Amino acid sequence: MTILSVNDLKVDFDTPDGTVNAVKGVSFDIRAGECLGIVGESGSGKSQSFMAAMGLMPPNGRATGGVELQGEQILNLPVSKLNRIRGADVGMIFQDPLTALTPHLKIGEQMAEVLKVHKGLSGREARAQCLDWLDRVRIPEARRRLKQYPHELSGGMRQRVMIAQAMLCEPKLLIADEPTTALDVTVQAEVLDLMDRLKDELGTAIALITHDMGVVARMCDRIKVMRLGEFVEEGEAKAIFDAPSHAYTQRLLEAMPRIDKGEANRTETGEEILTVDDMKVHFPIRVEGGLFGRTVPLKAVNGVSFGLRAGETLGIVGESGCGKSTLARAVLRLVEPTDGTVSWFGKPLNQLDKKALKNERKDLQIVFQDPLASLDPRMTIADSIAEPLKTFRPELSKSERQAEVVAMMERVGLEREKYNRYPHELSGGQNQRVGIARAMINRPKLIICDEAVSALDVSIQAQIVTLLKELQAEFGMSMLFISHDLSVVREISNRIMVLYLGRVVEMGDADTICTAPVHPYTRSLISAVPIPDPVAERERARIRLPGELPSPLDPRAALRFLPSKLAAGEEDYVPRLTEVAPGHMVAEHDALEDIMAREKKAAA
């Protein structure tokens, strides 16, 4: 049975620069119990087609064509009629679960609102239904959550609330617009599983809008590949992944790094240049309690040691809140480490005074996650790139400096015509090239990439990774590559270090970590990364750790993988790192089966 049928939908926007044809005539059907994937990069018009179909367009947008929901024409209906459809027959979930929930309404109130509008339910009855759905999306302690505000929940939990809210009226169609892009891999896997179950159990049709081929491979039955407002390829998921016919689809699939295959970085490495020993970064956090509250240390980084050789890339992975970014900033002394030493070419970096540290900064550079935010909006990109030159090579004349900047811009793939542009005039990928050019201009010996490619589209991401590898081959710098995306890290790193709540749980060769992980946490992380191959992806067994990612403030959380010590009452125990193979370190842990069994017992 066809739920939604879109026929030659066109969306135009009137802008001061003329009309923009965001969607140029797309047609598709979604049947009950089916998941249709709309794949494309930012600006391809994939979100806009659904927004237009649901009548959620900015005032300067126009939609023409036909959209039929269960045989009824809904395109350009007046808002009053659309409101009866939205929420009741069609549910929507968006990318950012924090901004999609009203911050000042409790979870229970937001959910009840939907029921009141569409079913006229309120009070006890409404609360019962909300509770029922929160249970069905597997939110622990659902009753308490009803009284909480959105900011009190974690990202994964918020997204589950969004789904529960969208499903309250049991809509026939669920539109999911990048539902897992902002989430960690393990949480992403949970949310995707949940959507899959809804599809099977209730026969809900799902339209999944995403740029992630791995997610598509796991979820979708049919795929439409969208580019510049048009479908360039469509068909069964398996067929498209096996034999993509359009050049764009092929490029998209090629650009997607795979965790199960591929080459790790094998560049020659030299002497150890950076040694971090027992680094600790604690932030005082004020919590309630007593008359004035009290401060407890948040152990963002809690005893991390590693070494980095010249020309080597060390990947640092972990879920949000594990302390990877704090670690990077502490190495560079952008935040002061609480304890531990950083030795850089034998010099103790954490004891240098301001002046000596400034001299070392020439060789220590960082590339940030958000390319736009890391550039001064009031400086031309050339000024931004030239800034480290002004600091470290003040003897250069203006024209020499210009020449250096232009040369570096061309090296990172920016045309010299862009010299006078401001950051907001460039795309995300171009801005990230500016960030890399700024970091590279003094030929540093170490570059830290803090989620440097996470905010970019897949194909741009691949280009930036290639660029970084080329630059490394040319200039021989070492890299600390921080990312939550294991597949990208595998592609670029020689070695990988896995962090969990501020501690190293496993460290070893990139290939070893990705193919033969030992620690339960690493295993669950790797198994949660979606692979862009529908057959392999659906056959894979997932290792699902029970429960949510615990809070770093909870002292017991650190021993999540050593429940035997917890049971023995040794809450301060620090798991030791042991070398299971040359260069492969694993933190002490109980067997996975034991952990699962204990958690199950605790839950029951």
Added chain:
Amino acid sequence: MFARSEKTAELAADITDFTAVRGRSLFRDAMGRFVRNKAAMASVFVLGLIVLFVVFGPLIAVWDNEEIDWANMGDILRNGAPSIASGHFFGLDELGRDLYSRTIQATRTSLLVGLIGAAMALLVGTAWGVIAGFYGGRLDTAMMRVVDILLAIPLTLILILILVVAGRNFVTLFIALGAVSWLTMARIVRGQTLTLKTREFIEAARAGGVSEGQIIFRHILPNLIGVVIVYASLLVPEMILAESFISFLGLGISEPMTSLGRLIAEGAGTMAHGTIWQLAFPLFFYVTIIITMFFIGDGLRDALDPKDR
């Protein structure tokens, strides 16, 4: 003439080097955008005319601003109306003095008070706010408590105290007005600085070895400028009004000197007698100055924001 300096050498290289791309700077761009803004340019033109009037107006004045026209002061309503023949271009005021000369003198005072007061606020308030916001911690607390305390004391009281203690003259008046006007500015700037300093590009600059002082000048200040300039342009009329209030208390500028605020007050008082020109001329200059200030401030803000097209 043949002296060699690095600057001239660079300039020469810049001019001869046609292949190199010319760098743009924020301020050069802003200039271009400002010149293209018609409303702002018209305002600059009008304000320029007023300044010219203040400078060269006295040259054609027939009467001095202190002189009393004894012949006509008996019947202001009939004989004191604006006329070219009598030499009273703007008419006479209630005491028979030439309003033309008095308006020129008043406009000069008010312009100076407005601009210098706003400039003081701009300099002191911005410096205070940036330092407090950027360095944070105890320094911030201490500096902001000073602002809080000063804000809590009634403004007039501070003004009166300063003027009484330091004596009444122009310089003290400017200092007194400046002393109270920067408080709100400091608060606004500090708030902006707090949000700016956690932005990633500041961290990037720090990682690039840029010193704290340079971060303030190169990154913080240019990003503050929009807010600061708009607020400063709002301060100009506020200063002019504050001055007329103090003068009304008898502490500011004293007779025979005057200011627009006082002229307007006097004109409004005699409006019922039919001598409407006593209100109209000062009011015209006052309103024109304020409107042009708003447009110029707005134009500057737009011009200094590269995102604006």
